[in-house]
Amino acid sequence: MVSHEAFEQANTRAAALKKHGPQAVSARYDKRVHRLVIGLSSGIEIAFRPHAAEGLEGAKPADLDIIEISPSGLGLHFPKLDADLYLPALLEGFLGSKHWMAAKLGQQGGKAKTAAKAAAARENGRLGGRPRKQERC
Known part of the structure; x- marks a missing residue:
């Protein structure tokens, strides 16, 4: 259940948003x-x-x-x-939300197909792929 104080604080925040946007x-x-x-x-x-x-x-x-x-x-x-x-x-x-938009932008970046990205992937493959993550102590 929402307290009276929390309800009033929410109303105050909503009034400020309505005033400025x-x-x-x-x-x-x-x-x-x-x-x-x-x-x-x-x-x-x-x-x-x-x-x-x-x-x-x-x-x-x-x-x-x-x-x-x-x-x-x-x-x-x-x-x-x-x-x-x-x-x-x-x-x-x-x-x-910012988190959702970041995920969408990351998806777009991951889909990019450029000569530079392909060359980097080939070079990374020659080196054994991505380095394994080190365990933190």
């Missing part, structure tokens, strides 16, 4: 362009492919036809997926 005022999935479109209180709309957002990677268009905006305007809920997006984190981390 935009809130969602509308949200919809545009099937024509396959984008999630979020209207912000600042008058700006952001649109992105759902699979680019943490928690929506496997979403199908039918999963996105109902989007609920939290009373604070800081959260989006997708009932068919039981998934939530937190608007400040979404904007700050560009569609996901």
Whole structure:
């Protein structure tokens, strides 16, 4: 159970976020362009492919036809997926948490196929591959 003090602290943090940043005022999935479109209180709309957002990677268009905006305007809920997006984190981390984005960027780097990467891999193979990790004392 949440204490009264914790509840009040959460309300204070939410009020500060609302004061300093935009809130969602509308949200919809545009099937024509396959984008999630979020209207912000600042008058700006952001649109992105759902699979680019943490928690929506496997979403199908039918999963996105109902989007609920939290009373604070800081959260989006997708009932068919039981998934939530937190608007400040979404904007700050560009569609996901910093950890999730780092993993996505690492995947992209690992897929790179350049002549320099291939040469480095061949040279590393000639040397016996990656060095084994040393146990820490």
